[in-house]
Amino acid sequence: MLMNDGELEADQRWLFLIHQLPTKPAYFRVKIWRRLQGIGAIAIKSTVYALPANAETQEDFEWVLKEIIDGGGEAVVCEARLIDGLSDAQVRALFDTARDADFAEIAKEARDLAAELDTKPTAENRADARSQLVRMRKRLAELVAIDFFGATGRLTIEGLLANLEARVTEDEVMSNVPSEAAEPIAEFKGRIWVTRRGVHVDRIACSWLIRRFIDPDANIRFVPGKGYVPKPGEIRFDMFEGEITHEGDRCSFEVLLISTGMTDPALQAIAEIVHDIDLKDGKFGREETTGIASLIAGIVMTNADDEKRIGQSASIFDNLYQYFRQQRG
Template sequence: MAPRKSGKWLLLIHQIPPKPNALRVKIWRRLQQVGAVAIKQSVYVMPCSEQSQEDLSWTLKAIVAGGGDGSIGIVRFVEGLADEQVIALFQTARKSDYQKIIQDANALLSDWSAGRIDPQDPAIRGAAQVSRLQRRFDEVAAIDFFHAPEHGTAEILIQDLTARLSGQSSNESAAMHTLDGLRGKTWVTRKNIFVDRIACGWLIRRFVDRSAVFIFVDADTHTPEPDQIRFDMFEGEYTHEGDRCTFEVMIQHFGLQDRGLVPLAEVIHDIDLKDTRYDRAETAGFNALLTGLAASQPEDGRRMTLGMQLIENLYAYFQRQKGKLTP
């Protein structure tokens, strides 16, 4: 569901008898299921929508039927609690839900990648495990009213599991064909490179062409030649799309399925776009390293070489996290 634009919220204020305790537990679970969050004891908020009103109305009916009472109102927060703070409560709640899915998905990927388990072996019920994860993801996504950053990570990991379960033969062949056509090209980007362009250079060298050649140009005057591919440039073959940085776009276009790229892309995204969407613990430190590199290495070729080593180190760190790839 998209965030509401009106600044209005639905508020449920209720009282429940102390006994029986089963009613209190039932109502608490119901409010969790519909995605409501508490702003005070016995005061829950939801985005203002028809579905939210229906969910809260049924909850209130259950409260009254159990001997409690309450009311539902449409409110605006004028002082004290701000809309941004309420949205943060929703995102934090969903973050916790997604992190459990991410942890379980990474555990499966770790076992399947290490060869300890064959996901296609009927005895291990790989399809059932992925199906359960997908069902949990769908349930969380349905009440993720403000698109918590962890949504994308969980989604990608489940897609990776699904691909491994099916063998991914046709898609892998298509991806390899695409990458084959990119080898031997000259990669062109703007001068004074920083995080996104350095990360793209690393991605190209590691997954596309280990001998790739890079040139750094003035974007306003450069005329592309037939064997050149532009990245992170206006009208380039690979550049920002929507709210995704070029590194994220390349990962998708290249068809790369790699568990270490998921958290790495989140770090690159937040440094490049400065929107703290993922807010990973590693981001601030890595940003400091890259900023120091840019200050000490004015020459782009040298900066790319040293920057790619920093990217490689962070990638290796994420690869070894096993089931711990969460913010």
């Protein structure tokens, strides 16, 4: 979530993940390091990582904390204000430096690609450039999601990629066969759905899917994220130990689709967008992701009530669903 100077100066608060990892297996340390890089955290000390404090970044840290504990490590997440040693401006500069370095790598690739097209403007090179542009756009989307303070290098990248795209653009032909959404499993109808308060994209999207395709009259309850004891007949989603929640590298929306047997390609496309916004791993790199992320973030910022967040987001997902349906048609 992008933060302006006023927000930084007004009693900036930070989240810190303090952790200790087991010495073995070695790949686990690499896995956690990559997860921290993926959510945009920066190292203050070797075992202390920081993020600007908000509900979304707290959720990111909580998922990493769970991975660490499940892997045999120890971790704690705390919220704090910097008093001495490092200033808020210095920590912000660490974030900007990290993002500018990432942006500079893409800029170099874009300039090298443009030079190659200048030297050899063949059809083969243009085709190769298109595939490289897709990869660079995907990487840029990953970085934008964790560019918390608006590093200056992003503007340069946008201009370079736009110029390249103008040179290699061609019409795309869609030949996919439309598919109707399958009927959801009967056991999911008439149930009480439970999720954590303070819903964000994954829980918002799951709520839309439940009421749009599974049970239009579904009762969704919002409860504390920790310590909640489920009642008989309830289905918990996007909660620790929930019936429908993250599995492996899948977000809860993806797991809900699989659990209910829905295979509509339009819903699968939405799942890819939700995945990349929620997990910030850039796995699918859909061009719509950045815009949808901004729309959902705006709704979350202006509405504290969970039902209002879900209600106002419903039209976004309705239109997105129709867009993908028509695109396939």
